[in-house]
Amino acid sequence: MLRLYFNWNAVCAQKVVLCLTEKGIDWTPHHLVLSNFEQLEPWYLDINPAGLVPALVHDDVIVTESTVINEYLEDAFPEVQLRPTSPAARARMRWWTKQIDDVLHPSIRPISFAKFVTPRAARLSRADLDGIMARTPKKEIATLWRRVAEAPYSDQELADYLAKIRNLVETMETALSRSRWLAGDGVSLADLGMTPYFRRLVQLEKEAVWSDLPATCAWWDAIRARPSFAMFDRLRAQYAPADHPANPTA
Structure with missing residues (x-):
């Protein structure tokens, strides 16, 4: 199972969602309301001690830092390549x-x-x-x-x-x-x-x-x-009503 802990308006999380979308990977979303400081809850700090989004959980593997996550996705799901060959x-x-x-x-x-x-x-x-x-x-x-x-x-x-x-x-x-x-x-x-x-x-x-x-x-x-760019509007429509426009981590 692939689960992403993210916020719809956090730029680093959006990097990963774009990568998932471009690669056509199925994933389970877990949205954090940053204005409620859900990223600082003890259960999330157990996943990412930095208290930042995103965090990726792939089976029993936890990956943090958006650039590292995207490289991990390239290695774990190589069917659609987003790295040059040379x-x-x-x-x-x-x-x-x-x-x-x-x-x-x-x-x-x-x-x-x-x-x-x-x-x-x-x-x-x-x-x-x-x-x-x-x-x-x-x-x-x-x-x-x-x-x-x-x-x-x-x-x-x-x-x-x-x-x-x-x-x-x-x-x-x-x-x-x-x-x-x-x-x-x-x-x-x-x-x-x-x-x-x-x-x-x-x-x-x-x-x-x-x-x-x-x-x-x-x-x-x-x-x-x-086509992947449309994910911005989808995320906004789905998650923005419950969120606050302030984004304390991005």
Whole structure:
């Protein structure tokens, strides 16, 4: 049995759902309402001690971290391949997935927190905030909650994070000027990994990050035309009514 613990609006979870959808893998969903801090419940911390989504449980195997999960799915379910065949192209794919983890995610997270979490965090009492801090295993997440509650990001700080994203997208533009997809002629885990972040930028009304880059615009159009992209609307329709727009982990 394949079970995914996820939240519909968490970008890292969306990476995995996209991979599952592209590969046509049957899976059992277990949705966590992050605004209720279900990811910090003891039963879930037994699955993922980091208190983050997603987490994949495949029979008796637990896999965490979205990039690692997607690589695991490639190995465990090889029928539909989302990794290039040549070593050079696979290296390019993994370079991009590393940029997503090391550059894009840390840059977009504060912007997401500023828009979606700040209003809620500001309403928390000091005791409630301290309680969240104490229960949160990942200290960078706890620090973000305290930051947006007590000293929200300045416009300049958010602009600096957006500039880092723009720099990476300009590198995308160069790559996509040479090939249709980030790692070559076929869609790969790199493209699937990037997709939820572009969608998040749309949610944040930051499409200007790529709107003047023709190859990146063409890539985004091609991504949205893929049948798997419809999963975003399906997840929203199914899970958003029970959830809160704030996403405390992505």
